[in-house]
Amino acid sequence: MNNALKKWVSDYGLFVLVCILIVSVWEWVVRSGMIPAFILPAPSAIWSSLADNWQLLLEVHLPATLKEVLIGFVLSLIGGLLLGIGMHFSRVLEKILYPFLVISQTIPLIAISPIFIMWFGYSIWSKIAVTILTAFFPIVVSTYDGLKMGGTEYRELLLTMGASRWMIFKKVQVPMALPSLFSxxxxxxxxxxxxxxxxxxxxxxxxLGYFSRRMSGNLQADAVFAAIFLLSLLGIILFLIIGLIEKQLLKHNHR
Known part of the structure; x- marks a missing residue:
């Protein structure tokens, strides 16, 4: 067993064992009749539904959700970075925008979504609008807090050496804000x-959300859980991709 495999087993071996135990108990509980299958389908039934609907999910529903997620994330990233940097450079802008940012997160999605549907119809942009409302806040706050808190000592040192604010921002604040930004x-x-x-x-x-709602209306719990499984897997993969980019960028930045 090489070192990389040993490290992986050390880090995630217990998690994998717990997952296997949970799935096994789940399967046994449902098959023994303790919980009706229409309320909580067995993992094997979920897997069968996933296999039966795989072509429809893979060719239609998953790409549609992924497209909404990626467009929403890119727009949230652009807008969040611009707002975070603008608030960092302008105290007035911070005092104006920060309360609105907080207010935007107090609005329940279930309440605002119908408004977006009225504005944008049933097009992709109503879903993207909901996605942006959900996703841009962490980017704004992490950008602003990272720039605000990073490298106080270095800033003071460079100021005494006659460095401009832009130079300090580029050379000190941006690199030191990256961990916060990636979080x-x-x-x-x-x-x-x-x-x-x-x-x-x-x-x-x-x-996948539409597929889940349709299957829920038909009382096909196994298909609903299959869609939930794909949504969870999609979130995990995207999270890991961002983590990999963070690892490579911070490694390069520290050289």
């Missing part, structure tokens, strides 16, 4: 999946 990005990309699903649930003709 926000990892939260944001998961929230994008949640936002897209909520938008699809309330009004769509395709997507």
């Amino acid at each position: 926000g990005l990892k939260m944001s990309v998961v929230y994008c999946v949640v936002g897209a699903t909520v938008g699809e649930w309330l009004g769509a003709s395709e997507g």
